[in-house]
Amino acid sequence: MPSPLPSEKALVPFVSVENMMHLVHRIGIETMLTELTDVIEADFRRWERFDKTPRVASHSREGVIELMPTSDGEIYSFKYVNGHPKNMAQGLQTVTAFGLLAEVSTGYPVLLTEMTLLTALRTAATSAMAARHLAPKGARTMAMIGNGAQAEFQALAMKAVCGIDHLRLYDIDPLATAKTARNLSGTGLTVTACTSSQSAIEGAEIITTCTADKQYATILSDNMVGAGVHINAIGGDCPGKTELHRDILLRADTFVEYPPQTRIEGEIQQMDPDYPVTEFWRVLTGQATGRREARQITLFDSVGFAIEDFSALRYVRDKLEGTGLYQELDIIADPDDPRDLFGMLQRAK
Numbered sequence: 001m002p003s004p005l006p007s008e009k010a011l012v013p014f015v016s017v018e019n020m021m022h023l024v025h026r027i028g029i030e031t032m033l034t035e036l037t038d039v040i041e042a043d044f045r046r047w048e049r050f051d052k053t054p055r056v057a058s059h060s061r062e063g064v065i066e067l068m069p070t071s072d073g074e075i076y077s078f079k080y081v082n083g084h085p086k087n088m089a090q091g092l093q094t095v096t097a098f099g100l101l102a103e104v105s106t107g108y109p110v111l112l113t114e115m116t117l118l119t120a121l122r123t124a125a126t127s128a129m130a131a132r133h134l135a136p137k138g139a140r141t142m143a144m145i146g147n148g149a150q151a152e153f154q155a156l157a158m159k160a161v162c163g164i165d166h167l168r169l170y171d172i173d174p175l176a177t178a179k180t181a182r183n184l185s186g187t188g189l190t191v192t193a194c195t196s197s198q199s200a201i202e203g204a205e206i207i208t209t210c211t212a213d214k215q216y217a218t219i220l221s222d223n224m225v226g227a228g229v230h231i232n233a234i235g236g237d238c239p240g241k242t243e244l245h246r247d248i249l250l251r252a253d254t255f256v257e258y259p260p261q262t263r264i265e266g267e268i269q270q271m272d273p274d275y276p277v278t279e280f281w282r283v284l285t286g287q288a289t290g291r292r293e294a295r296q297i298t299l300f301d302s303v304g305f306a307i308e309d310f311s312a313l314r315y316v317r318d319k320l321e322g323t324g325l326y327q328e329l330d331i332i333a334d335p336d337d338p339r340d341l342f343g344m345l346q347r348a349k
């Protein structure tokens, strides 16, 4: 007898890299970045509803592999993500990811998707969310230090959400800067390629550091950073991996996602355990102050938190409806009689 078809719940929609690219273009990248910023912000506003834990990291000499779970009691998500700065020299991505969404009531998955592109999009949207509340009013120029895989996403989110129209690029590899400038031509951003981080930050109200190095680096030193800027530090996101000189942190007001994770992974790992930080969600809910005055240096010490992936996964699930941009994967064994798992196997002979 042929085995019965799996039930609807057993078939899990899977979004491949190819389909994710089609989805991004169908929505429009700047629209998607803006909408992602809004859905992440909406979830940050209900921060207390979520299960939170620092991500589970497996470190090696070459990099790190991490699992990032969370749940709001109705939906559960996790992301698998790596960070391998040396991969690029071998023609591989520094960061790759995939993720899953499941319903809490049954534990059945409802979405499996690539998340390498989605991580770049959600990281950029998270940066823009923080910058729209912390950056100086009317900021138009951003310095972008580190012009790798994340760079264009960061630039376009800051353009779409915060109104940045001028970008000053710097990377130790001029080919990376040329690639980013080329990719951003025709987007409406005025792009200036610079030959040092010092010159890149001239006149910039927002400074994004997005470099990859598996060691403490000093992308910005204290004397380089003037009053009134907003620093969006993306690349310091692992123990032993930071981008800013600690003296900058002594002058800045620092905003973080989830302190127990950021104290391990962020720029603040260089500081004493009682170094003061503000949880960014508290700014959104009015429990803490963001930018107080024009001369203040604000720092968003971004490491990437599971709730951002949760928001991005739910957004993709909503946007998929009616698009056909997925395949159905038979990944859940689901016998007609739930107790007859073995019988199902036997009948498949």
Ligand SMILES: NC(=O)c1ccc[n+]([C@@H]2O[C@H](COP(=O)([O-])OP(=O)(O)OC[C@H]3O[C@@H](n4cnc5c(N)ncnc54)[C@H](O)[C@@H]3O)[C@@H](O)[C@H]2O)c1
Binding pocket: 083, 085, 088, 094, 095, 119, 120, 123, 145, 146, 147, 148, 149, 150, 151, 170, 171, 172, 173, 176, 210, 211, 212, 213, 217, 219, 233, 234, 235, 236, 237, 302, 303, 304, 305
């Ligand atoms: N905070 C988050 O949520 C989050 C999310 C994704 C990635 N990241 C991190 O962002 C960083 C960038 O990721 P990516 O995918 O763009 O990596 P990538 O390897 O594609 O690009 C990194 C770029 O940094 C440049 N670089 C290295 N050292 C530099 C220096 N001293 N000065 C200037 N440029 C330098 C490299 O030449 C390269 O072009 C990584 O460290 C990654 O772990 C953070």
